[in-house]
Amino acid sequence: MRIVIVGNGPGGVELAKHLAGEFDVTLVEKENLPHYSKPMLSHYIAGFIPEEKLFPYSIDWYGEKGINLLLGTEAKLIDRLRKVLVTEGGEIPYDALVIATGARAREPSIKGKEHILTLRTLKDAKLIKERLEEEGEITILGGGFIALELAGNLAKAGYRVRLIHRGRTLLGLDEELSGIITEKLEGVGVEFHLETNALGADEDGLKTDKGYIKGRLKVCAFGIVPNKELAVRSGIHAGRGILIDDRFRTSARDVYAMGDCAEHGGTVGGTAKTAVGQAKVLANILRGVEDRYDFSFRSAFFKFADFGVAIIGKTKGSGSWIERDTKAFYEGERLVGAVVLGNVKKAFRLEKAIKEGLSID
Numbered sequence: 028m029r030i031v032i033v034g035n036g037p038g039g040v041e042l043a044k045h046l047a048g049e050f051d052v053t054l055v056e057k058e059n060l061p062h063y064s065k066p067m068l069s070h071y072i073a074g075f076i077p078e079e080k081l082f083p084y085s086i087d088w089y090g091e092k093g094i095n096l097l098l099g100t101e102a103k104l105i106d107r108l109r110k111v112l113v114t115e116g117g118e119i120p121y122d123a124l125v126i127a128t129g130a131r132a133r134e135p136s137i138k139g140k141e142h143i144l145t146l147r148t149l150k151d152a153k154l155i156k157e158r159l160e161e162e163g164e165i166t167i168l169g170g171g172f173i174a175l176e177l178a179g180n181l182a183k184a185g186y187r188v189r190l191i192h193r194g195r196t197l198l199g200l201d202e203e204l205s206g207i208i209t210e211k212l213e214g215v216g217v218e219f220h221l222e223t224n225a226l227g228a229d230e231d232g233l234k235t236d237k238g239y240i241k242g243r244l245k246v247c248a249f250g251i252v253p254n255k256e257l258a259v260r261s262g263i264h265a266g267r268g269i270l271i272d273d274r275f276r277t278s279a280r281d282v283y284a285m286g287d288c289a290e291h292g293g294t295v296g297g298t299a300k301t302a303v304g305q306a307k308v309l310a311n312i313l314r315g316v317e318d319r320y321d322f323s324f325r326s327a328f329f330k331f332a333d334f335g336v337a338i339i340g341k342t343k344g345s346g347s348w349i350e351r352d353t354k355a356f357y358e359g360e361r362l363v364g365a366v367v368l369g370n371v372k373k374a375f376r377l378e379k380a381i382k383e384g385l386s387i388d
Contacts, residue, residue, distance in 0.1 A: 028050045028051065028122045028123065029050070029051045029053070029120060029121050029122045029123075030046055030050045030051065030052050030053070030121065030122065030123050030124075030125065030313065031053045031055065031112050031119055031121040031123075031124045031125070032052065032053070032054050032055065032124075032125045032127055033055045033102045033112065033124070033125070033126050033127060033128055033257060034055075034056065034126065034127035034128040034129055034254075034286070034288070035054055035056035035058070035061070035062050035096070035098075036062070036065070036127060036128075036129040036286060036287075036299075036302065037062075037064075037065075037286070037299040037302045037303050037306075038127045038129075038285050038286035038287075038302030038303065038305060038306045039054060039056075039062075039125070039127035039286070039306075040054070040062040040084070041302070041303045041306035041307065041310075042125060042127065042285070042306040042309060042310055043089075043092070043094045044092065044094075045306065045307065045310035046310055046313060046314075047092040047093040047094045048092070048093050049314065050313075051095075052093065052094050052095065053094075053095040053097065053119055053121075054089070054094055054095065054096050054097065055097045055100050055102055055112065055114060055119065056096070056097065056098050056099075056100065057099065057100060057101040057102070058098065058099070058148070059098050059099040060082075060098070060149065061082060061084055061085065061086055061088075061089065061096070061098070062082070062083065062084055063081040063082050063083075063149055064081050064082075064083065064299075065147070065148075065299065066176075066299050067080070067081055068081070068146060068149065068151075068152040069146075069173075069176045069177040069179075069180045069181070070180055071152055071156070072146075072152050072155050072156045072159065072177070072180070072181065073180040073181050073183065073184040073186075074156075074184055075180065075184065078149075081149065097114070097116070097119075100114050100115065100116050101114060101115050102114050102128075102257050103115060103257075103260070104257070104260055104261055105124060105257065105258075105261035105263070105279065105282060106118075106261075107261065107262070107263075107279045107280065107282070110122070110124075110281065112124060121281070122281065123281050123282075123283065123313055124281065124282045124283070125275075125282075125283045125284070125285065125309065126257060126258055126269060126277070126282065126283070126284040126285075126288055126289075127284070127285055127286050127288065127302070127306075128254035128255075128257060128288045129253075129254055129286055129287045129288055129302075130147075130251035130252055130253045130254055130268075130287035130288060130295070130297075131145075131147055131251065131252050131254060132145035132146060132147040132151070132247065132248070132250075132251065132252075133145075133247070133249060133250040133251055133252050134247060135168065135225060135228075135247045135249075137225055137226060137227050137228060138226075138227040138228070139227045139228035139229050139234075140228065140247075142228040142229055142230055142245060143168070143228050143245045143246065143247050144158070144244070144245065144246045144247070145246065145247050145248070146173065146177065146246055146248055147251075155244070155246055158243075158244045159181070159186060159244060162242075162243050162244045163186060163187065164186055164187035164188070164189075164242060164244065165181055165186060165187070165188055165189070165242070165244045165245075165246060166189045166190075166191060166232075166233055166240060166242035166244065166245045166246070167188065167189070167190045167191070167245075167246050167248055168191045168192075168225055168233075168245065168246070168247045168248065168249055169190075169191075169192060169247065169248040169249035169250070170190075170192035170193075170194050170196075170197045170198070170221075170249070171197075171198060171248070171249060171250065172198060172298075172327065172329045173248040174190060174192070174248035174249065175190075175197065175198070175208070175212065175329070175331045176329060176330065176331055177246065177248055178190045178212060178217045178331070179212055179215060179217065179330075179331035179332035179334070180332065182212065182215045182216040182217045182332060183215050183216075183332040183333070187216070187218075188216060188217045188218065189217075189218045189220060189240060189242060190212075190217055190218070190219050190220065191220045191223050191225060191233065191235065191240065192219070192220070192221050192222075192223065192249075193222065193223065193224045193225075194221065194222070195221055195222050197209065198336075198338065199342075200338070200342065200366065201342075201345070201346070203354075204354060204366050204368075207368065208331065208334070208336060209221075211331065211332070211334040212331055212332065212334070215332045215333075220235070220237065220240065223235050223236065223237045224236045228245060230243060231243055232245075233245055251287060251295070251297060253267060253268035253269070253287055253288045253289070253290065253295055254287075254288045255267075255268055255269045255288055258277065258282075258284065258288075261279065261282075262279070263277045263278050263279045263282060264277065264278040265290070266290050266293075267290050267293075267295060268284075268287075268288055268289050268290030268295045269284040269288055269289050269290060270289075270290055270291075271283070271284050271285070271289045271290065271291050272291075273291075273319065273320075273322070274312055275289070275305070275308075275309050275312065275320075283309060283313075285302065285305040285306060285309055286301070286302035286305060286306075287302065289305075291322045292322055292323070294322070294325075297327075298327045300326070300327060300328065301325070301327075304320065305320055308320040321382070324340060324381075324382055325340070326338065326339040326340065326378050328371065328374060334368070334369065335367075335368070335369050335370070335371050335374075336366070336367075336368060336369075337365075337366065337367040337371065337374030337377075337378070338364075338366055339364055339365045339366070339367070339374065339377055339378045339381055340356070340363050340364030340365065340378075340381045340382075341356055341358070341363040341364040342356050342364040342365070342366055343356070343364075344356060346364075346365075346366070349365075352367060352368045352369050352370050352373070353365055353366070353367050353368075353370075353373065353377070354366045361384070362380070362381055363381065364381065365377050365381065
């Protein structure tokens with residue numbers, strides 16, 4: 028069975044790793060680089076790790092695993108009738124094709140956006156690192172995990188960091204939890220401008236509804252845009268992302284999608300952890316082994332400077348502190364979510380308990 032995977036991100040490489048040896052696996056990647064860790068890019072920019080540490084697998088590793096890796100190869104079209112992937116380098120026949128093209132950074136829609144960088148690729152990270160070393164300071168737009176990880180790491184590294192966020196709270200959390208995270212990051216030197224809207228940018232700074240904020244280096248980190256173009260060009264149904272069912276199937280026969288490019292029930296994955304989890308389940312489905320991915324359950328683990336935050340399950344509404352570092356959220360008597368501050372081991376235990384509906388007494 029010939030399996031073609033488009034995209035060498037966390038989901039694509041994980042899927043290839045699980046299927047190699049059993050199937051004829053081809054991995055198609057438009058970048059010229061083997062898989063690298065995007066969650067670690069802020070550590071690289073901060074100077075905490077060298078560039079080579081971003082690459083968990085060498086080029087030789089792919090061959091040793093039995094994965095046919097095609098780098099610098101852009102997928103142009105899926106010919107659904109003939110079951111071939113058309114690339115700029117030729118046609119690749121498939122029995123099953125998986126789109127794992129990920130997402131790109133959302134760009135700001137303000138006047139002067141050409142003065143604002145985005146962070147998604149190693150190329151982006153290199154440019155930001157170079158500019159940061161020249162300027163010694165940075166203004167970050169966003170209140171999600173990418174913005175906070177970048178802000179925390181760069182402040183910890185000694186750079187002056189300003190974070191601009193239009194919302195009142197961070198990560199979609201309540202005011203109390205958001206306040207704790209803000210306080211921890213202020214402790215390492217992050218300067219917050221909350222409830223502040225960017226109106227325009229020029230070379231020297233940012234125009235906001237709260238005044239002008241000086242700073243030549245500006246990075247936008249507020250969200251992602253799923254890379255659905257290959258599917259759309261090929262006549263496959265898409266909304267915000269490529270539409271999939273419970274078994275990762277798209278509207279095209281024998282074509283699947285997963286990770287940040289895929290949309291299920293109105294939701295796009297958004298984290299490397301989600302993509303890896305989906306890849307493990309999809310590997311079983313392609314093997315013919317019964318398995319299911321729980322799309323309704325979401326969890327994410329972050330580190331902002333040295334402060335760990337885990338957001339598990341549903342965390343809307345009013346939660347209650349069950350321990351000093353854990354805020355729990357309930358539907359009736361049932362525990363449906365938790366936010367754990369600092370304690371990663373506890374977070375993994377709680378994630379398992381919430382997922383399986385176990386008591387945590």
